[in-house]
Amino acid sequence: MSSKIEVNQIDKRNGSTLTIGGCGTTVTLASGASQTGFGRTGTVDWQTTKITADPGPAVSGKGYFTDTSSGAFNVTLPSSPSAGDIVAVKDYANSWDDNALTIARNGSNIEGDAENLVCNIEGSSITLVYVDATKGWVTVNSGNTDQAVASLFINASGGTETTSGNCKIHTFTGPGTFTVNAIAAVCGSTRNEVSYLVVAGGGSGGESPVSGGGGGAGGFREFKAPLTPYTASPLDGNPCGTSITVTATNFPITVGAGGAGGSAPPCNAGNNGSNSTFSTVTSAGGGGGSAYGCAPANAAKAGGSGGGGQGAAPLVPGGSGNTPPTTPSQGFPGGPAGSNPSNYANAGGGGGATAAGSPVTGSYPGGGPGGPGGAGATTSISASPTAYAGGGGGSADSRAASRPGGDGGAGGGGQGGDHTRATTSGTANTGGGGGGSRGANNPSNVGPAGSGGSGIVIIRYKYQ
Numbered sequence: 269m270s271s272k273i274e275v276n277q278i279d280k281r282n283g284s285t286l287t288i289g290g291c292g293t294t295v296t297l298a299s300g301a302s303q304t305g306f307g308r309t310g311t312v313d314w315q316t317t318k319i320t321a322d323p324g325p326a327v328s329g330k331g332y333f334t335d336t337s338s339g340a341f342n343v344t345l346p347s348s349p350s351a352g353d354i355v356a357v358k359d360y361a362n363s364w365d366d367n368a369l370t371i372a373r374n375g376s377n378i379e380g381d382a383e384n385l386v387c388n389i390e391g392s393s394i395t396l397v398y399v400d401a402t403k404g405w406v407t408v409n410s411g412n413t414d415q416a417v418a419s420l421f422i423n424a425s426g427g428t429e430t431t432s433g434n435c436k437i438h439t440f441t442g443p444g445t446f447t448v449n450a451i452a453a454v455c456g457s458t459r460n461e462v463s464y465l466v467v468a469g470g471g472s473g474g475e476s477p478v479s480g481g482g483g484g485a486g487g488f489r490e491f492k493a494p495l496t497p498y499t500a501s502p503l504d505g506n507p508c509g510t511s512i513t514v515t516a517t518n519f520p521i522t523v524g525a526g527g528a529g530g531s532a533p534p535c536n537a538g539n540n541g542s543n544s545t546f547s548t549v550t551s552a553g554g555g556g557g558s559a560y561g562c563a564p565a566n567a568a569k570a571g572g573s574g575g576g577g578q579g580a581a582p583l584v585p586g587g588s589g590n591t592p593p594t595t596p597s598q599g600f601p602g603g604p605a606g607s608n609p610s611n612y613a614n615a616g617g618g619g620g621a622t623a624a625g626s627p628v629t630g631s632y633p634g635g636g637p638g639g640p641g642g643a644g645a646t647t648s649i650s651a652s653p654t655a656y657a658g659g660g661g662g663s664a665d666s667r668a669a670s671r672p673g674g675d676g677g678a679g680g681g682g683q684g685g686d687h688t689r690a691t692t693s694g695t696a697n698t699g700g701g702g703g704g705s706r707g708a709n710n711p712s713n714v715g716p717a718g719s720g721g722s723g724i725v726i727i728r729y730k731y732q
Contacts, residue, residue, distance in 0.1 A: 312356045312395065319343075325374060331356035331395075336367035342384075344372040345405060349398040356409075358393040365390040377404025379420055381495075383459075421459055422514065422729045423450040427521070432651035435496050436731040439650060441697045441724055446519040446546070461493040461513045463500075463728040464549065465649045467656045468572050469524035469541030470694040470720030471554035471618060473663070473682065473704035476535050479578075481557030482618035482625060482641045482660030482674060482684055483538045484587060486524060486699030486723045487572025487598035489551045490647055495730040499653065501645035502622060503596050510594075512547045514729075521546055524553050526694055526720030529702050535559050537566040538575055538702065544723040551598055554720055555587035557618055557660065557704050558602075573599030573619030576639055576662040576674075576704060577627070586627075589619040600624040603639035603662060603674075615662030615684065617641040618701035620677040625659045637672040638662035638686065641701055644679020649726050655679035660694060660701030660718055676703060682718035694721030 312331035320335045322342045328350075332343060334357050343357055357369060368388040371378070378385050378396070380403045387394055395409035407420070426446040427438040438446060452459035468487045474480025491509050492500040505511075527539035538556025545551075555571030558578040567584050568575035574587030586602025603616025603625030617625030620642030627639050641659030648654070661674030661684030673684030676692070680700025685691035694700030702718030 312354055318360045326355045328353035328355060331358065333358050333360040334369050335361040335363070336369055337361040337363040340367040340369065342370045342372040345374045345376060347374050349376060351398060351400060353398040354395065356393065356395040357387065359391050362391045364388050364392060373404070377402070379406055380404065421452050421731050422448060424448045430651065434730050434732050435728050437650060438727045439724070440521045440523055442523050444521045446521055446727055448514045448516050448519070451514060451516050458494050459730060461511055463491060463493045463496040463649060464512060464546055465490045465647060465724070465726040466544050466546050466549050466551045467699035467723045468544045468551040468553045469526040469723045470660065470699050470701040471540050471556040471569065471571055471575050472527035472529040472538035472702040472719050473660050473684070473691060473717035474538045474557035474559035474575065474615065475530040475705040475717040476559035478560040479615045479638065479663040479665050479706070480538065480559045480704030480717050481568050481576030481578055481602060481615040482639070482662045482681065482704050483527060483557045483694065483701030483718065483720050484554035484571045484573035484575045484589065484602055484618040485599055485620045485642070485644060485657035485659050485677065485679065485681065485701045486541045486544065486554045486720070487551030488621035488645050488657040488699065489549055489594060489598050490649065493729065496728045498651070498728070499648040501647040503645050505596055508595055510549050512549065519547050521725050523725055524723040526702065526722050527553065527556055529693060529717040529719035535566060537569055538717055540569055540571050541699070541720040544725055546725050546727065551723065552591060554618065554699065554701050555602065557662065558584045558615060560615065568602050573621065573642065573657065573659055573701070574602035576602040576616035576618045576625045577604050578615050586616050586619065586625055599657065600642050602659070603627045614638045614664050614671065615704045617662045617674045617677065618659030618681065620659040620679060620681065621645040621657035623677070626674065628662065638664040638674035638684040638704065640674040641677030641681035643677045644700070649728050656724065657699040658701070660684065660703045663691060663704035663706050673703065676700060680721045691718045693718040696722050697724045699723045
């Protein structure tokens with residue numbers, strides 16, 4: 269008995285459902301007939317002839333065995349595709365790892381991006397279906413070794429991991445390793461370019477029997493990559509700064525400690541903070557603040573941002589910022605001493621990421637505060653707007669209660685000591701400079717110079 273049933277032979281009719289054929293039978297179309305309304309099943313008709321070069325725009329519904337053993341080539345997707353169009357490719361010669369196959373997008377997006385797709389894992393296959401103009405062609409099936417394409421996005425680990433939309437964020441508040449397990453294998457792609465924030469440790473304030481300059485903030489360096497949307501700081505280095513395109517390897521992360529604050533009344537300039545690093549980017553530790561009555565060797569120090577100067581005669585200038593120089597600048601100088609020796613022993617503020625420390629103002633007697641620290645920079649790389657790298661405030665001489673110490677700059681800068689307020693340190697993991705120490709003429713507020721705040725490293729990239 270024949271295993272075929274003709275199309276006009278009906279086994280049964282159930283309401284509006286027409287069942288043709290039976291178990292174990294095959295339904296065929298008569299010569300000249302066509303099939304419509306059944307839709308595709310998500311499979312393709314594989315072409316039995318292998319291809320060694322681009323066959324021209326691929327035909328929807330077909331699968332292509334590709335042989336790249338003699339050299340890499342493209343398979344070009346159909347132009348003006350319709351929703352539901354489907355194309356597949358297979359590594360026939362197990363040679364994609366040596367000579368990658370590039371799927372040329374031909375004007376449509378692939379996985380939502382205007383980028384070609386590179387298949388580079390040996391023995392693999394990949395199936396793409398066209399969805400719409402926004403996503404374009406999407407991967408619906410890959411396999412036959414590990415996967416068809418190494419990765420469409422970066423895959424990495426390390427630090428404290430969080431997500432924001434399609435971005436993954438790695439935050440390092442101490443030394444660690446950023447491990448890139450896989451990179452995006454897309455020809456000409458910017459998906460392997462990461463956004464980063466690297467902030468060094470802030471400098472400590474100057475320590476003196478009378479008053480000390482504020483510590484400079486740690487160097488601030490940021491780069492916003494094209495595929496990682498967020499509101500960057502005014503110091504975003506794109507396109508003039510240093511970009512980082514990662515590879516599948518380990519990247520040691522250094523997070524700089526803040527400069528240690530010493531005790532008053534010894535007369536010493538503050539200590540510089542330590543550097544922070546990620547790959548080819550290094551931010552310099554902030555400069556230590558000056559100290560009143562000390563030898564020239566204890567003047568304000570240079571750094572990512574400079575330490576605050578001193579207003580007493582002889583006048584002591586603020587330390588230089590952006591040392592060593594970077595583009596954009598990683599920080600500003602400390603507050604200068606001003607031009608009036610009658611400022612007596614008030615001290616300048618430490619420099620910040622976006623502004624210099626303020627100079628000493630006013631004259632003695634009668635007031636004149638210590639200089640505030642320079643403002644830091646605010647970025648949303650962590651998914652929340654946060655200020656970093658504010659300079660420490662300079663302290664005020666203790667001989668008049670109306671002489672306030674300088675406030676710390678926005679971004680973790682410490683408060684300079686004064687007649688009523690004690691010195692404070694820079695905030696941890698902001699790179700803020702420490703406040704200058706308070707003098708011995710008011711013993712109730714004598715204390716150590718403020719330590720610099722430790723730095724931070726944040727890395728952000730598109731992961732899906």
